[in-house]
Amino acid sequence: MLSRMLLLLLSLSLFSSASSLSCRWMEHKFLQHSNKSLDLIERMARNSTNTTEDAEVNFPHRLYNQASKAAAEDKLVFTVQVLEEMAAMFEEDHSNASWEESTVEHFLMVVTQQAHGLHSCIKSHGHKKQNKKLLMYFKRLSHILEQKGHSAASWELIRKEMETHLKRAEQLASSLLTSST
Known part of the structure; x- marks a missing residue:
């Protein structure tokens, strides 16, 4: 009897941990927002006359x-941090970039909605510690922008980095969708 109860409790805990992140927003809105943000950042590239400057960025593959x-x-906490840092990055002076302002504003809105939506799926809702290495990476990107005077070319470098982040963040969060179903 005791072993059956233990097996039942173990099964329930495994089920609840697998389904704990199957929130409605992830299931119904995540991919829609992800696709839209990727579309917008690619549209920014099409509207760009910028060339990329050579700068040492070192995308944080290891952190992903x-x-x-x-x-x-x-995984969700990390993805939310990426999206929030990305939104903060695009709040900086991007007037030298040749992007349409409405596209940048729409991109910021979608990324912010995506971060809030994913945050709503975090069960603890407490403030987990931010990944310090990721934070330092984004500070380094901001420093590159400052060093280059927020030039069009430096913004194109940042845009390309953010596009890669969006793709990697989508993979990371999508792995939760496939593991919880």
Whole structure:
């Protein structure tokens, strides 16, 4: 009897941990927002006359690899941090970029909605510690922009980096959709 109860409790805990992140927003809105943000950032490139400056950026592949091995909630926390840092980046002076202002504003709106939606799926809703290495990476990008005077070319570099982030963040969050179904 005790072993049956233990097996039942174990099954329930495994089921609840697998389904804990199957919130409605993830199931119904995440991919829609993700596709829209990628479309908008690609549209910014099509409207761009910018060339890319050579700068040492070092995309944080290692951080994404670590996040992909983390618990489901930690994956979401990481993805939310990426989206929030990205939105903050585009709040900086991008007037030298040749992007249409309405496209940038729409992009910011979609990314912010995506971050809020994913945050609503985090069960603890507490403030987990931010990934300090990711924070330092975004500060380094901001510093590159400042060094280059927020030039059109430096913004194109940032845009390309953010496009890669959107793709990697989508993969990370999408892994939660396939593992919870």
